[in-house]
Amino acid sequence: MTVNEKTVKFIAELANFRIENEDIPGLVTGMETILEMAASMNEAKTNNVLPMLNPLDETQILREDKAEELKQKDKFSSIAPETLEGLYLVPKVVE
Amino acid sequence: MLDQTLTEQLTSLKNGDYSSYELTDAYIKNIEKHRDLNCYISLNEKALEEAKRADLLRSKKEMKPLLGIPIAHKDIFCENEVKTTAGSKMLENFLSPYDATVVSKLREAGAVSIGKTNMDEFAMGSSNETSFFGPVKNPWDESRVPGGSSGGSAAAVSARLCSAATGTDTGGSIRQPASFCGITGLKPTYGRVSRWGMIAYASSLDQAGPMAISAEDCAIILREMSGYDEKDSTSSKLQVADYTSLISKPIDRVKIGIFRPLMEDLDTRVGKLLEETIRELEKNGVSFVEIELPNFGFAIPAYYVIAPAECSANLSRYDGVRFGYRCDNPIDLKDLYQRSRTEGLGREVKNRIMAGTFALTAGYYDAYYNKAQQVRRLIKNDFVEAFKKVDAIIAPTTPSAAFRLGEKSNRQKEMYLQDIYTTSANLAGLPALSMPAGFLNNLPIGAQLIGNYFDERLILSIAHLYQTQTDWHLTRPGKKE
Numbered sequence: 001m002t003v004n005e006k007t008v009k010f011i012a013e014l015a016n017f018r019i020e021n022e023d024i025p026g027l028v029t030g031m032e033t034i035l036e037m038a039a040s041m042n043e044a045k046t047n048n049v050l051p052m053l054n055p056l057d058e059t060q061i062l063r064e065d066k067a068e069e070l071k072q073k074d075k076f077s078s079i080a081p082e083t084l085e086g087l088y089l090v091p092k093v094v095e
Numbered sequence: 096m097l098d099q100t101l102t103e104q105l106t107s108l109k110n111g112d113y114s115s116y117e118l119t120d121a122y123i124k125n126i127e128k129h130r131d132l133n134c135y136i137s138l139n140e141k142a143l144e145e146a147k148r149a150d151l152l153r154s155k156k157e158m159k160p161l162l163g164i165p166i167a168h169k170d171i172f173c174e175n176e177v178k179t180t181a182g183s184k185m186l187e188n189f190l191s192p193y194d195a196t197v198v199s200k201l202r203e204a205g206a207v208s209i210g211k212t213n214m215d216e217f218a219m220g221s222s223n224e225t226s227f228f229g230p231v232k233n234p235w236d237e238s239r240v241p242g243g244s245s246g247g248s249a250a251a252v253s254a255r256l257c258s259a260a261t262g263t264d265t266g267g268s269i270r271q272p273a274s275f276c277g278i279t280g281l282k283p284t285y286g287r288v289s290r291w292g293m294i295a296y297a298s299s300l301d302q303a304g305p306m307a308i309s310a311e312d313c314a315i316i317l318r319e320m321s322g323y324d325e326k327d328s329t330s331s332k333l334q335v336a337d338y339t340s341l342i343s344k345p346i347d348r349v350k351i352g353i354f355r356p357l358m359e360d361l362d363t364r365v366g367k368l369l370e371e372t373i374r375e376l377e378k379n380g381v382s383f384v385e386i387e388l389p390n391f392g393f394a395i396p397a398y399y400v401i402a403p404a405e406c407s408a409n410l411s412r413y414d415g416v417r418f419g420y421r422c423d424n425p426i427d428l429k430d431l432y433q434r435s436r437t438e439g440l441g442r443e444v445k446n447r448i449m450a451g452t453f454a455l456t457a458g459y460y461d462a463y464y465n466k467a468q469q470v471r472r473l474i475k476n477d478f479v480e481a482f483k484k485v486d487a488i489i490a491p492t493t494p495s496a497a498f499r500l501g502e503k504s505n506r507q508k509e510m511y512l513q514d515i516y517t518t519s520a521n522l523a524g525l526p527a528l529s530m531p532a533g534f535l536n537n538l539p540i541g542a543q544l545i546g547n548y549f550d551e552r553l554i555l556s557i558a559h560l561y562q563t564q565t566d567w568h569l570t571r572p573g574k575k576e
Binding site for chain 2: 003007008011012014015016017018019026027029030031033034035037038039040041042043044045046049050051052053054055056058060061063072075076078079080081082088090091092093
């Protein structure tokens with residue numbers, strides 16, 4: 001798998017990274033190393049093999065549909081970068 | 096007292112040879128003395144208070160299994176109102192609002208929390224060099240790495256800067272540093288220990304486990320940290336065995352599997368040590384048979400698709416809004432997200448997020464992610480077949496002893512191949528441990544035992560048997576002849 005500048009820019013956009021031109025060669029190499037290693041999996045015989053999502057193949061445990069909300073609003077607000085009256089502050093989205 | 100194992104310390108505390116306060120204080124002084132090792136990201140300022148409380152409980156005969164034992168936590172475990180960084184600038188000032196289940200369980204068992212150990216950023220690394228807080232040095236040779244990602248925990252146990260430590264293992268992050276630092280480290284079966292409050296890297300692979308001097312020490316900690324937790328729906332409801340009392344019971348007719356191709360590809364000096372380990376166990380009644388693991392060679396490629404894919408999803412939460420690093424003066428929301436993530440995360444983490452994001456994109460999902468999950472099943476099936484013939488499997492933990500700081504930091508593929516012997520247990524979800532098995536040029540090296548699902552007891556018992564016949568695990572840095 002060859003990774004090029006266009007791919008890196010596209011993936012960086014999806015992953016929410018701001019990349020500069022000088023970062024691109026490093027990221028190309030970084031991604032290529034991983035994807036080249038991954039390519040060796042092609043030799044594995046996986047026809048009709050069910051993908052394995054959980055090592056124990058267990059189904060999700062369902063909890064009772066009961067609210068157990070802990071009132072920790074102040075505690076969680078206190079670790080946020082910026083809040084106002086208990087709300088998370090971000091730059092204006094709608095003018 | 097710092098030369099003792101955790102098990103011996105419990106006896107000494109019980110006999111009144113010294114107090115928990117004295118023990119904790121001795122570790123704090125030793126931590127100060129070895130600050131250059133960079134094992135800890137932060138120390139618990141209340142550790143001595145906790146130790147005093149433990150002594151008080153002991154005086155009132157209110158006993159607990161780990162009462163007064165100073166334990167360090169890898170800085171990936173949330174501890175209420177304690178800085179929890181995951182080795183990242185992104186969480187440099189993050190005060191956790193709650194305790195991880197592992198932390199609360201060990202506290203309930205009476206342990207004193209002594210501090211938070213250094214680690215590769217978000218557990219992504221095999222040398223501890225990706226930590227935002229600088230690399231940890233190997234106590235056996237300070238020009239070398241301690242391994243990773245639980246490098247701070249391994250080095251702290253090895254240098255006697257705590258009685259034991261917690262670690263996490265996604266692809267070998269407990270076992271590889273345990274091997275490099277000459278300690279015992281166990282990755283339990285997936286689901287044995289709750290992941291609640293353990294900062295996620297790759298959720299279907301991550302598992303917490305104990306790191307200590309001996310298998311006996313690991314058994315005590317494992318018993319206390321294991322069990323079902325309603326806050327982690329992947330934790331198992333299977334009853335936790337009393338590993339501590341079972342560990343000394345004789346193990347009859349145990350048959351261990353060897354996958355020969357692994358031994359053949361190995362550095363001959365590492366292979367020789369492993370052969371000696373096998374001979375030592377044979378002398379003690381353990382038999383060995385050859386097994387086949389035909390898909391073992393696909394573990395690294397499958398791991399380096401699945402782990403990055405899961406990390407790309409898990410780390411999308413770090414966006415500079417609710418907690419963690421936020422960039423200065425964002426011009427709009429997109430700029431806030433992008434610059435906070437770009438400035439807050441390190442190079443290796445970005446590499447893995449990028450590769451994982453790619454593997455999950457439409458058009459490549461089947462070729463990479465789906466294929467890796469199919470390969471994962473093949474690897475698991477191989478182990479299931481092997482365990483019809485044997486009770487456990489022996490393998491190397493690492494291809495070599497600890498390498499030099501900086502030696503592989505720009506050789507990404509070589510670094511990834513550090514995990515060549517360890518990732519398969521994570522992919523299959525099996526328990527595996529590394530125990531000290533000798534020295535190469537005065538550097539420790541471990542042997543790996545892989546057990547069947549939820550049979551931590553047996554691999555701990557085999558390691559314990561080995562440790563009753565050898566003293567590699569008791570040799571400490573600076574004290575080896």
